[in-house]
Amino acid sequence: MRCRLASALMLGLVISGQLQAAEGALTQSASQAAVCSGCHALAPGASVPSLQGLDALTIEEQMLALRRADGQTAMHRLINAYDHAQIRGIAKVLAQNAFGQGERIP
Amino acid sequence: MLAAMAASALLPARAVAFKPKARLVVVGGGFAGATLARFVKRLSPETSVVLIEARDHYVSCPMSNLVIAGQRSLASQTFDYQGLEAAGVDVVRDMAIDVDATKQRVRLHGGAIMDYDRLVLAPGVMLNFEQLSGFSEQAAQKMPHAWQAGSQTILLRRQIEAMPDDGLVVISVPAAPYRCPPGPYERASLMASYFKQNKPRAQVLILDSNERFSKQALFQQGWKRLYGDSIRWQSASNDGRVIRVEPDAMRLHTDFATYTPDVANVIPPQQAGLIAHRAGVADASGWCPVNGLSFESRLQRNIHVIGDAAIAAPMPKSAFAANAQAKVCAIALVRLFRGLSPESTVLANTCYSFLEPESAISISGAYLTQDDQFSSIAAAAGASPLAPPAGLQAQEALHAADWFRAITQETFG
Numbered sequence A: 001m002r003c004r005l006a007s008a009l010m011l012g013l014v015i016s017g018q019l020q021a022a023e024g025a026l027t028q029s030a031s032q033a034a035v036c037s038g039c040h041a042l043a044p045g046a047s048v049p050s051l052q053g054l055d056a057l058t059i060e061e062q063m064l065a066l067r068r069a070d071g072q073t074a075m076h077r078l079i080n081a082y083d084h085a086q087i088r089g090i091a092k093v094l095a096q097n098a099f100g101q102g103e104r105i106p
Numbered sequence B: 001m002l003a004a005m006a007a008s009a010l011l012p013a014r015a016v017a018f019k020p021k022a023r024l025v026v027v028g029g030g031f032a033g034a035t036l037a038r039f040v041k042r043l044s045p046e047t048s049v050v051l052i053e054a055r056d057h058y059v060s061c062p063m064s065n066l067v068i069a070g071q072r073s074l075a076s077q078t079f080d081y082q083g084l085e086a087a088g089v090d091v092v093r094d095m096a097i098d099v100d101a102t103k104q105r106v107r108l109h110g111g112a113i114m115d116y117d118r119l120v121l122a123p124g125v126m127l128n129f130e131q132l133s134g135f136s137e138q139a140a141q142k143m144p145h146a147w148q149a150g151s152q153t154i155l156l157r158r159q160i161e162a163m164p165d166d167g168l169v170v171i172s173v174p175a176a177p178y179r180c181p182p183g184p185y186e187r188a189s190l191m192a193s194y195f196k197q198n199k200p201r202a203q204v205l206i207l208d209s210n211e212r213f214s215k216q217a218l219f220q221q222g223w224k225r226l227y228g229d230s231i232r233w234q235s236a237s238n239d240g241r242v243i244r245v246e247p248d249a250m251r252l253h254t255d256f257a258t259y260t261p262d263v264a265n266v267i268p269p270q271q272a273g274l275i276a277h278r279a280g281v282a283d284a285s286g287w288c289p290v291n292g293l294s295f296e297s298r299l300q301r302n303i304h305v306i307g308d309a310a311i312a313a314p315m316p317k318s319a320f321a322a323n324a325q326a327k328v329c330a331i332a333l334v335r336l337f338r339g340l341s342p343e344s345t346v347l348a349n350t351c352y353s354f355l356e357p358e359s360a361i362s363i364s365g366a367y368l369t370q371d372d373q374f375s376s377i378a379a380a381a382g383a384s385p386l387a388p389p390a391g392l393q394a395q396e397a398l399h400a401a402d403w404f405r406a407i408t409q410e411t412f413g
């Protein structure tokens, strides 16, 4: 009995662990961050950088710098849609690679 | 079997984890549907994802105006569904012909019936040929629309190559809303760029059913600078609305004038793809009203509509928007499958348009989603500057190319 209970508990833990991992990708920050990959590919382009492999703080700082800069690209406009808390949340999701986009690298 | 029963008897509290896996059916493998299918599979590998797509290959409209100008090949616009299959999406090559929203099933042309827990319709647009007197699918062999990429794109390319050096092209623009608001004006720009090199006396006339257009000041300034007077534009109130065409005689009629151009690019009025009407999710406008958080139809439960077919104004009908909506809808669907409610988010869009092959302009917007609407976030809305610093339009052309590479890689893998 004890043995069965233990294995049942373990199974439960494994399941909830998996759910939790996936739920990071289901948050509001995740749905805001989901837009980014429409332009930012895994590999850097001729002019649009990749966001792969950057830590959350670096992404956050770069986004904040973009907001202060007076450049005139699309991203200089779009950045104004997000407040600091949203930027921090988006940076965290992108750094965690929450959507598992890494799998697309051949 | 016995072992399975024993295991589930052990775990009453976890029974939810063993319920049959959710069945998602997606109709349409364009920028909206293919992105959605891939994203749901990635977020929730246990969900069964079936993608029904009528065609073997997808031919992208974005960048297709460069094909018309002779700057890109159609092959570079063409994608297959192997990447989706490799990602675990069950791709069914067939045409969905009917939806029973009550029984939650889709009927395919080949006879198969598919049951769903949730259905996503992403069929893009249907061209309303009959709304323009004299026009038809057959007439489009003479007066191509090239508003669905493929053989129509090639036909229009051939026609402008073959026309006389001092020839006239008319582009007829339907009343909004239609897919890709800046598309007709980008097309005029790129045709003029081809003419500048190859037929300097050729002219483009845009007959418009609207009073104004996307990035208007930027386009008109670019036209003047690059092409002098070779692109002319007539608004609806300036007798620009084409009301009847005669394809055999190559004539187009407005209220007060008749035009006989060498090439007529007639873009017909549009509405949501036919299957959306069959499913009962389109309203009297011909488009599909949706909840802003989940993209669930306001007219039928458990059916979601994304991409061009959905009413997401002020978001435009663009591939960028379709792809972004798909990802947000995917997250909402997985939340719903797990018993969580969909949440508000911020969506974004950028449409790049080429003024000539190496320079482009852009317009962008961000949108707060709420259950009853999408609202533009004023601080993020705007277009490229009218007095661009040196190099900006060249940089935006690179951005456009990078965007296309990223979005097609993400959508089709």
Ligand SMILES: Cc1cc2nc3c(=O)[nH]c(=O)nc-3n(C[C@H](O)[C@H](O)[C@H](O)COP(=O)(O)OP(=O)(O)OC[C@H]3O[C@@H](n4cnc5c(N)ncnc54)[C@H](O)[C@@H]3O)c2cc1C
Pocket: B027, B028, B029, B030, B031, B032, B033, B052, B053, B054, B055, B058, B060, B061, B062, B063, B064, B065, B094, B095, B096, B097, B122, B123, B124, B125, B146, B147, B148, B179, B180, B183, B273, B274, B275, B306, B307, B308, B309, B317, B318, B319, B320, B321, B322, B350, B351, B352, B353
């Ligand atoms: C000339 C031109 C230039 C453009 N340029 C840009 C641009 O630069 N940037 C941009 O963002 N957007 C651009 N667009 C707009 C863009 O093409 C559309 O907004 C985008 O394709 C919408 O995606 P969708 O998935 O909603 O529809 P679609 O891409 O049309 O995909 C719908 C898919 O569903 C399939 N389908 C439909 N009905 C059924 C059915 N019943 N059963 C099975 N399959 C079905 C179709 O075969 C198709 O593959 C341009 C459009 C044009 C015409």
